[in-house]
Each structure stands twice: as structure tokens, then as C-alpha cells.
Amino acid sequence: MKYLVVLLVIGVVFWVWRQNRKQDIREAQAQQQAPRVPQAMVRCAHCGVHLARQDALQQSGQWYCGQEHATLAQQAASRDRA
């Protein structure tokens, strides 16, 4: 009977330890994801899509999602001026 109580205590201690470990792993995973620096986002001046600045194209002070929209926007601007 005495051994049963000891076994039970060991079992409870082990269970609590396992729960703590699970929580530690979850916290470690959350910390790994958190410090990731949020990427600077820019908006395409032509279509309004948001994209990472490193993927965007800058032309005459505006950001574009690609060369096509940069060209289209410039054509539109020159059309407006004419």
C-alpha cells in the first residue's frame, strides 16, 4: 500500500513535469515566431496591391508591384499631362 502511494506521487510529479514541458515548448515556439521583423509593406500606386518592399519596384517616388504597372502608371501620367 505504501509503495502504491509513492508510485502515485511519482506519477503525478511526472505528469506535472510533462505538462510544464509542453508549455515550455509552446512558449519557445511562440518566441521563435515573435522576433521575426515585420516586413516593410508598400502599396502599388497603380493597382493598390500590398507587397513586400523588397519585391516592389520604385519609380519616380512611387512603388509598383512590377515593371508593367510602373510603365502603365507612367503612360497614364503622361496622358493626363497631355
Ligand SMILES: [Zn+2]
Ligand atoms: Zn500593381
